[in-house]
Amino acid sequence: MRSRIRFGVIALTLVALALGLWAALWLIGWPIGLLSPALPEAHGVLMVNGVLASLIGIERAVAMERRAFYLAPALSAFGAIWLALSGEPGIAFGAVTVGSIVLVGMFLEIARRQPALHTVVSVVGAGCLVGGNLLGASGLDIPYLIPWWGSFLVLVIAAERLELSRVLRLTALDRVTFAIPVALTVVGCLLSVPSFAVGFVVVASGWLLIGAWLIFHDIAYRNLPRPGLPRFTAVCLLAGYGWLLVGGGLVYAAGGTLSGLSYDAALHAVFLGFVLSMIFAHAPIILPAVLGRSLPFHRVLYLPLALLHLSLAFRVYADLASLPVVRTWAGLFNVVAIVVYGLFLPAILGYERSSFRGALSTDASTFYP
Numbered sequence: 001m002r003s004r005i006r007f008g009v010i011a012l013t014l015v016a017l018a019l020g021l022w023a024a025l026w027l028i029g030w031p032i033g034l035l036s037p038a039l040p041e042a043h044g045v046l047m048v049n050g051v052l053a054s055l056i057g058i059e060r061a062v063a064m065e066r067r068a069f070y071l072a073p074a075l076s077a078f079g080a081i082w083l084a085l086s087g088e089p090g091i092a093f094g095a096v097t098v099g100s101i102v103l104v105g106m107f108l109e110i111a112r113r114q115p116a117l118h119t120v121v122s123v124v125g126a127g128c129l130v131g132g133n134l135l136g137a138s139g140l141d142i143p144y145l146i147p148w149w150g151s152f153l154v155l156v157i158a159a160e161r162l163e164l165s166r167v168l169r170l171t172a173l174d175r176v177t178f179a180i181p182v183a184l185t186v187v188g189c190l191l192s193v194p195s196f197a198v199g200f201v202v203v204a205s206g207w208l209l210i211g212a213w214l215i216f217h218d219i220a221y222r223n224l225p226r227p228g229l230p231r232f233t234a235v236c237l238l239a240g241y242g243w244l245l246v247g248g249g250l251v252y253a254a255g256g257t258l259s260g261l262s263y264d265a266a267l268h269a270v271f272l273g274f275v276l277s278m279i280f281a282h283a284p285i286i287l288p289a290v291l292g293r294s295l296p297f298h299r300v301l302y303l304p305l306a307l308l309h310l311s312l313a314f315r316v317y318a319d320l321a322s323l324p325v326v327r328t329w330a331g332l333f334n335v336v337a338i339v340v341y342g343l344f345l346p347a348i349l350g351y352e353r354s355s356f357r358g359a360l361s362t363d364a365s366t367f368y369p
Contacts, residue, residue, distance in 0.1 A: 005070050006290070009058055012077035016050025017342075019084045021335050028331030029324065038087030042080065044142045048149045049096040050080025052275060053103065053129060056156060060106050062290050069106050075099030093137035100129040117175055118163040121182050125155030128189055135193070143263065147192045147203040150270050151185050154244065157278050158182075158210050161237075165219050174217060181209030200256035207248035207270070215241045229284060229297035232305075236281030239309055243273025246316070261327070265319035272334060273312050280305055280341060287345065298348045304341035307333055 023043035025032055034040070057073030079095025082088065104126040111119035132148030162170075162178060185206030192199025220237040223230035247269030251258060258266055280301070288295045311333035318327035 005067060006058070006062065009054070009061075009070050009073045009077065010290075012074060012081065013051060013054040013058065016046050016054065016077045016080050016084075019081065020046035020051055021338065023084070024331065024335055029328040030332060036085050036087065039084050041087070041142075042084035042092075044145070044149070045083050045092065045096065045136070046080045047271070048153075049076040049099070049129075049133070050084075051077075052153060052279075053096075053100065055279070057099070057103050057106070058290060059286050060103075060110070064106065064109065069102065072099050072102035072106060075102065089136070089139075093133060097130065097133040097137055100126065100133050104130055116163075117179065118159040121159035121162065121179075122156055124182065124186060125152050125159060128152040128155065128186070131189060143258075144192070144196060146267065147196075147200050148189050150207070151189055151203060153275050154207055154210060154270070155182060155185065157275070158214060161214055161218055165217055168217065168219060170217065178210075178213055178217075181206045181213065184209065197256035200251055200258075204248040204251035204256065207244055208252065211241050211244035211248060211274075214244075232297060232299075232301060233281045233285075235302075236277045236305060239305075240274045240277030240281070243269050243277065243309075243312070247274065261319035261322060264327075265316045268312065268334070269316060272308070276308060276338065277305075280308070283341075283345065295345065296348060298344075300344055300348070301341065304337045304344060307340065308337035311337060 019035070019039060020043055022032070022035070023039045023046065026034060027040050027043060054073035054077045057069070057076060061067075061069040061073065075095045076099035079092045079097075079099065082095065083092030086092070104123060107119070107123040107126045111123050128148045129152035132145040132152065135148065136142070136145050158178075183206075185203055188199045188202030188204075188206055190199070191202055215238070218237060218241070220234040223234040224238075225231070226234075247266050250262065250266035250269060254262055254266070284295055284297055284301070311330045315327055315330035315334060318324070318330055
């Protein structure tokens with residue numbers, strides 16, 4: 001019964017991903033038809049709630065083995081899909097808001113079981129998702145939700161990396177220097193409500209400090225010399241931290257009043273460069289737990305990773321230099337990189353089960369970054 005619920009929620013998340021990428025292609029300038037006139041406006045909700053929040057919710061629900069917690073990803077994906085197909089924000093934002101509240105409940109339960117700085121930061125991060133969704137339910141446009149949604153992802157990911165860095169035996173000062181930018185980020189989110197530009201600059205300052213902290217304190221550097229999955233994960237992580245600095249720097253440089261192509265550059269530096277790098281890094285580790293099957297590592301995964309970062313670099317450059325044709329093609333290859341990575345994972349699983357497996361593979365179960 002639990003596995004049927006899990007795979008049903010995964011299916012909803014994949015539908016949200018397909019719709020979100022479809023909307024992305026239309027928004028970037030490709031002349032494709034639309035399943036619904038509301039699809040482009042739903043792009044942000046689809047990708048943040050329907051895909052990213054759902055993936056985080058699925059992973060946590062699997063780890064906690066509580067069927068009720070699957071409500072978080074299910075409602076997040078359903079609400080996003082409903083908005084994309086119907087254009088009705090009332091039901092859509094109601095669903096994603098309830099889903100995000102359930103996600104906060106999941107993180108609170110984790111914090112109750114394991115009181116620690118990283119579990120508290122995860123609760124705070126999930127609270128930012130609730131804040132952003134509540135603002136969306138009140139009728140604010142998507143750009144005003146970005147500080148909240150971005151902070152949700154940055155804080156939850158940073159909290160996970162803090163937990164995994166425990167092997168470095170962080171000092172009390174290390175933890176204080178982590179907590180300060182977290183607090184700064186939350187203050188910035190709150191300030192963005194009465195004064196968006198001021199609040200967004202404070203949020204960006206928090207992101208910059210968190211990115212710098214992760215670069216200097218994460219265990220990724222230790223894994224660079226190790227072949228296979230450890231090195232791949234380390235490359236993903238360090239590249240992602242670099243993009244977080246770029247995104248935060250662009251927001252900061254623009255004084256929090258991003259618009260047009262500079263807004264696109266900053267937004268996708270964080271949501272594609274940072275967040276997608278984290279997903280690429282952790283998918284070979286998390287998927288075995290979610291699917292109940294081992295998933296080996298294969299060097300072919302470097303291809304979509306390289307395509308993602310190269311195309312994103314061209315996209316950011318095209319945004320800042322006002323090169324619409326380059327931007328359109330770079331956006332296409334952003335989508336291609338995501339699709340190719342998603343297709344490679346089941347292909348690698350099939351490769352592992354064939355008689356030719358093993359030559360270039362490393363069992364993901366032997367490594368936890």
